Amino acid sequence: MVPAITALVADDDKATAKLVEVLLNKWGIQTVVAHDGLEALEVMMQPAPPSLLLFDWEMPGYSGIELCEKIRQIDTTNPPYIIICTARDATEYIVHGLNQGANDYVSKPFNTQVLKARVEVGMRTLELQSRLVDAMVRLDHLASFDELTGLLNRRALFERIHEDFSRAHRAKDNLCFVVCDIDWFKRINDKYGHPAGDAVLRQLGDLLTQQLRPYDRLGRIGGEEFLLLFSVTTIDSAVKVLDRIKLAIEKHDFVYEDTHITATMSFGATFIEAGEQIARVESYFKRADEALYRSKELGRNCVTFSDNLV
Numbered sequence: 501m502v503p504a505i506t507a508l509v510a511d512d513d514k515a516t517a518k519l520v521e522v523l524l525n526k527w528g529i530q531t532v533v534a535h536d537g538l539e540a541l542e543v544m545m546q547p548a549p550p551s552l553l554l555f556d557w558e559m560p561g562y563s564g565i566e567l568c569e570k571i572r573q574i575d576t577t578n579p580p581y582i583i584i585c586t587a588r589d590a591t592e593y594i595v596h597g598l599n600q601g602a603n604d605y606v607s608k609p610f611n612t613q614v615l616k617a618r619v620e621v622g623m624r625t626l627e628l629q630s631r632l633v634d635a636m637v638r639l640d641h642l643a644s645f646d647e648l649t650g651l652l653n654r655r656a657l658f659e660r661i662h663e664d665f666s667r668a669h670r671a672k673d674n675l676c677f678v679v680c681d682i683d684w685f686k687r688i689n690d691k692y693g694h695p696a697g698d699a700v701l702r703q704l705g706d707l708l709t710q711q712l713r714p715y716d717r718l719g720r721i722g723g724e725e726f727l728l729l730f731s732v733t734t735i736d737s738a739v740k741v742l743d744r745i746k747l748a749i750e751k752h753d754f755v756y757e758d759t760h761i762t763a764t765m766s767f768g769a770t771f772i773e774a775g776e777q778i779a780r781v782e783s784y785f786k787r788a789d790e791a792l793y794r795s796k797e798l799g800r801n802c803v804t805f806s807d808n809l810v
């Protein structure tokens with residue numbers, strides 16, 4: 501939904517400011533008034549500032565043009581639409597105003613119909629911009645998160661893990677890189693149906709999230725396969741963490757409608773020692789995945805480390 505647009509009218513001439521405010525209100529636009537440039541800038545520094553700005557050119561504090569420059573420096577995904585209202589309607593002034601970041605200008609004294617048409621152009625532009633920003637946010641979310649579990653998807657996860665590696669390297673943290681997979685997931689789907697399988701995946705995502713710390717990494721990297729990355733002091737403590745998670749899954753009552761489902765997971769882990777030359781994410785993935793394969797061979801519902809330390 502497009503949020504309601506609020507306007508800011510800045511004019512040191514109180515009668516003009518009032519007139520514009522009354523007109524905007526009449527056109528259904530909520531309006532804030534400022535009587536000099538400083539006051540206007542203060543309004544713009546507040547959270548959720550107005551998005552349609554009508555600035556007088558000459559004002560104490562900052563001129564409308566100086567305000568344009570300052571406001572254009574604010575980093576925002578939703579820049580405001582600025583109309584300069586001025587008696588200076590010579591070409592060089594208009595060009596200067598637009599070059600400084602104004603979207604449009606209106607000559608003073610106002611022709612009400614022209615002002616209304618210009619304001620409407622601004623409103624349409626702001627609405628379009630707001631829809632585009634929403635669409636971008638949605639696309640960004642879809643591109644990074646798995647729709648079913650809400651966890652990071654493989655691509656986004658690998659990108660973040662790459663950053664985690666650099667951070668851990670600087671902080672001299674040991675890391676445990678884990679690939680885990682639901683045992684006999686096909687049997688769950690075959691026995692209870694795919695919606696039940698999806699419910700297990702969703703609940704498992706929640707369960708894994710609860711088992712980890714907020715700053716640990718977790719994502720779904722494929723059908724029934726998840727990836728975990730957490731910092732840990734020793735291999736022994738990593739084993740304890742994974743055993744605890746394995747047990748929590750084994751004991752968990754997965755529920756779909758009236759059906760109670762049990763599931764277990766196999767884990768393949770690799771330990772990354774602080775200070776070791778960090779390789780590509782893919783190479784740790786390969787190591788952990790090979791360990792996972794051994795967990796499957798060993799009868800599932802178990803944890804295996806890549807170098808057979810456990």
Ligand SMILES: [Mg+2]
Nearest residue numbers: 512556558559
């Ligand atoms: Mg003035």
